[in-house]
Amino acid sequence: MTIETTGEARPGLRPGGSSRLRTIIPTAPLSVVLSVLVAFFFIVAAIWPSLVSTHSPFATDLFNALSPPTPEHLLGTDDIGRDLYSRIIWGTRESLLIGLGAMAVALAGAIVLGFAAALAPRWIAEPINRILEILLAFPTLLLALLFVALLGPSATSLLISVGIGTAPGYARLIRAQALKVDRSAYVEAARALGHPARSVFLQHIAPNAFRPLVAVVALGIGQSVVWASGLSFLGLGVAPPSPEWGALLEAGKANITAAWWLEIFPGVAIVLVALAFTQIGRYIQDRSEGAAR
Amino acid sequence: MTMLADRLAENGEGAAAASNLLDVRGLNVWFAGDDGEPRHVVKGVDIELRSGQCVALVGESGSGKSVTARALVGLAGEGARVAADTLQFKGETLLGRSDYWWARLRGAKVGFILQDALVSLDPLRPVGKEIEEALWLHGWGTRTSRREKALRTLGEVGVPEPELRARQRPGELSGGLRQRALIASAIALHPAIVIADEPTTALDVTVQAQVLGVLKQMLARGTSVILISHDFAVVSKLADVILVMRGGSIVEAGPTATVLARPQHRYTQQLIDAIPSEHTKGTRLSADDRPSARRLFPSSRERTA
DSSP states (O other): OOOOOOSOOOTTOOOOHHHHHHHHHHHSOHHHHHHHHHHHHHHHHHHOHHHHOSSOTTOOOGGGTTOOSOSSSTTOBOTTOOBHHHHHHHHHHHHHHHHHHHHHHHHHHHHHHHHHHHHSOHHHHHHHHHHHHHHHHSOHHHHHHHHHHHHOSSHHHHHHHHHHHHHHHHHHHHHHHHHHHHTSHHHHHHHHTTOOHHHHIIIIIHHHHHTTHHHHHHHHHHHHHHHHHHHHHTTSSSOTTSOOHHHHHHHHGGGTTTOTHHHHHHHHHHHHHHHHHHHHHHHHHHHHHHHHO | OOOHHHHHHHTTOGGGGGGOSEEEEEEEEEEEOTTSSEEEEEEEEEEEEOTTOEEEEEOOTTSSHHHHHHHHTTOSOTTEEEEOSEEEETTEEOTTOOHHHHHHHBTTTEEEEOSOTTTSSOTTSOHHHHHHHHHHHTTOSOHHHHHHHHHHHHHHTTOSSHHHHHTSOGGGSOHHHHHHHHHHHHHTTOOSEEEEESTTTTSOHHHHHHHHHHHHHHHHTTOEEEEEESOHHHHHHHOSEEEEEETTEEEEEEEHHHHHHSOOSHHHHHHHHTSOOGGGTTSOOOGGGOOOHHHHOTTOOGGGO
């Protein structure tokens, strides 16, 4: 067999920019490629829903109420004839925003608490550690429910509640990473080179502690979408007629025996988003662990 | 414990002690123990280091040599208490200094090469950037001149293709290249003293020889080196003076050739006996079967004699 090479060989060089992307994409497993496509579709739907929807999400068509999936209504219609596919598409923005927002709230809290628990003086770190342990003793959903009850049901309170509910887990992760990096030989080497404490933190500890979090963020977005939809389904988040996915499930449950599609398709959308982001997160995790090795 | 100054005086080197670059007398380090009782890990250590001299701290793991070296640059560790009768660098005391003062000293005046090069470089930063950063921290030059200096320093420590290597992250470099990059970052600002903590541990013999070559060049340029090692074979190639540590104390001190040829302490003898030799292959090392130091170390630097 003859192997032909084209272009100039540059052994040892890290491929950068587009060439790096070209080397990653063909080696990614099919599940990751599909996950990226699914995530891309939902991100487009969130940013520009009219591009991919077929009807207005609020336009009613009583003559076609509770219509099963047809070429006219790809995923069927609800009890007042609104197109389910379009509602799912228009609900993407809210569902993803809640997922991303919850993740952002969780990370913001976790970064402050996690680094303080690891690197602050003992009299600050110890109480933070105890609080984190207490919060971790509560199941995430219970903690989120507690805050929804305190803040009242709305998209904002849902976002904050899911964020607070998931923050302790991330804070412990950041704490563990920060401790590990702080005690690493390269941080000691940085100190030996004359880095003052602030520079050691900003240039060495923080970037290295954040590295595994890239994967965790991707995993967490999918998880947050599931938590938020779950709370909306329980009537504690976004309420109908909003097309948020949890709210769609909540609205559809009254007709579940007559119209299975009202529960199945919003559920599939939640599962697809959660799976896609989880798969992407795991792939990033595997690659970064491989790179670390 | 025999004072190093006394030992050097016996060897007619006492006069030079007046111009010491580093003067350490009665260095003690304690760590907080689990039971609340302080653990005394370094006990009354004396070190004198002159310009261009290499002093080796030799001893088994846990003998206190690394803690001693770290205490000299204010990195003894969390919960460590350091005290000394004298702890001076160029006549300036190192005791009671602020973190900022230590940060100014480290890297610029005293370089520190850590034990394990494989994990002592930030995995996310290209090695060239690491060196440039060390220069920037101490206010050296412009961005362009720092970059040129980093490439030059990499070249000086024997890193081939410095332009290419400077762009690479530690994970893309071999163990030997990483160790040399680490040395480059420690010596970029031409510190007066370089402390090398087991610089050849975990390296194969070929790479060991390369790294020792780099350290020899540094000594030839007038840099003083404190070499920490458990390996007499490595020490014999570089050190002018050997301090043998055990249990936190110096049990024997003297010029390299003297210590190797006529070890006074049984522990020093045991360390020398522990050096693998083809003459003792397949046999148990014992006091009666010890290899001759002169035969083992024919390449000892002549100026130590």
